[in-house]
Amino acid sequence: MPLIPDYPKKQIWAVGGGKGGTGKTVVAASIGILLAKAGKRVIIIDADLGGANLHTCLGIRHPSTTIADFLLKKVNSLNELLLDTPIKNLRLISGANDFLTIANIPFAQKQKLMRYIKNLDSDYVILDLGAGTSFNVLDLFLMSDFNILVAMPEPTSVENVYRFIKSVILRRLNNSLNNSRFQDIFRLAAEARGNESIKTLYDLLERVEQMDSSIASDLKKKVNTFSLKLIMNQIKENDNITLGSSIKDITKKYLGVDLDYSGYIPYDEKVSESIKMFKPLVIEYPNCSASLCMNLTMKRLLNSSKPFNGEEIKNEKA
Ligand SMILES: Nc1ncnc2c1ncn2[C@@H]1O[C@H](COP(=O)(O)OP(=O)(O)O)[C@@H](O)[C@H]1O
Numbered sequence: 001m002p003l004i005p006d007y008p009k010k011q012i013w014a015v016g017g018g019k020g021g022t023g024k025t026v027v028a029a030s031i032g033i034l035l036a037k038a039g040k041r042v043i044i045i046d047a048d049l050g051g052a053n054l055h056t057c058l059g060i061r062h063p064s065t066t067i068a069d070f071l072l073k074k075v076n077s078l079n080e081l082l083l084d085t086p087i088k089n090l091r092l093i094s095g096a097n098d099f100l101t102i103a104n105i106p107f108a109q110k111q112k113l114m115r116y117i118k119n120l121d122s123d124y125v126i127l128d129l130g131a132g133t134s135f136n137v138l139d140l141f142l143m144s145d146f147n148i149l150v151a152m153p154e155p156t157s158v159e160n161v162y163r164f165i166k167s168v169i170l171r172r173l174n175n176s177l178n179n180s181r182f183q184d185i186f187r188l189a190a191e192a193r194g195n196e197s198i199k200t201l202y203d204l205l206e207r208v209e210q211m212d213s214s215i216a217s218d219l220k221k222k223v224n225t226f227s228l229k230l231i232m233n234q235i236k237e238n239d240n241i242t243l244g245s246s247i248k249d250i251t252k253k254y255l256g257v258d259l260d261y262s263g264y265i266p267y268d269e270k271v272s273e274s275i276k277m278f279k280p281l282v283i284e285y286p287n288c289s290a291s292l293c294m295n296l297t298m299k300r301l302l303n304s305s306k307p308f309n310g311e312e313i314k315n316e317k318a
């Protein structure tokens with residue numbers, strides 16, 4: 001592991017991406033473990049309510065408490081939910097199955113959850129998000145300092161991750177502009193398909209510009225300063241690993257947003273093998289191709305001020 005910068009405050013990292021089954025949970029667990037192994041205090045939170053499985057990737061069969069206990073007010077703070085994991089320095093707040101989906105958490109509960117997450121005492125908090133683009137998923141993604149997307153080389157996943165990025169940006173702009181004059185424009189942009197006049201983010205900003213140029217320039221800044229990291233997972237031999245760079249180019253062209261392509265992880269049988277054995281991948285198989293690429297990707301995430309591109313990633317040896 002590289003030397004990890006000492007951030008002045010706790011870092012919240014979110015792992016999302018829209019589609020289920022791409023590997024968000026495997027990636028989030030690996031990131032948490034690698035940071036903890038590098039000596040950082042890490043709390044990892046399973047925010048995939050309804051489909052929680054992060055505990056399995058960390059080798060915990062039956063979590064004794066889950067986030068549902070907090071949402072149902074059985075405990076007063078998230079600290080009471082912290083579970084030790086087999087990895088030193090890494091603690092888990094487990095997700096709730098069969099309880100409700102994150103999309104259904106009422107607004108006040110979501111605000112409370114976010115407030116308590118911000119107050120957790122740790123060097124890093126990693127949020128493993130569920131699928132979809134519900135406001136609750138988007139808001140947890142947006143409350144984070146570091147925004148990681150996981151996609152895989154399938155058209156549905158690429159489409160989903162693009163839609164997720166667009167939804168995140170619209171949500172960010174909408175949140176920063178709590179002004180009913182503009183609500184209709186954001187709504188039209190969100191429903192862009194079939195809408196003739198607002199097809200891209202540029203169209204949206206142009207429309208705002210016509211209404212108020214200073215607000216438009218504020219919004220442009222918000223888009224330009226948005227920084228996202230993309231990880232391509234489950235790459236098979238014949239897949240084109242520069243697909244991540246294409247997603248980066250499309251996101252820039254149509255949404256005006258910079259996306260770092262932080263790395264790819266190959267499809268590796270060891271991933272499902274480790275899950276079946278209830279063993280964390282990067283601990284059980286530290287030298288398998290998925291773990292080695294995870295390490296390289298981690299280095300780039302920690303060093304994201306350094307520009308890189310898909311070609312560079314292609315030529316790198318795991
Ligand atoms: N790099 C990989 N190689 C092989 N299988 C993988 C890889 N990443 C994930 N998987 C498989 O995909 C399944 C879904 O992964 P998961 O992390 O739960 O996805 P998500 O959280 O996005 O829904 C896992 O059970 C695992 O078997």
Ligand SMILES: [Mg+2]
Binds near residue numbers: 024025048053128130
């Ligand atoms: Mg998951």
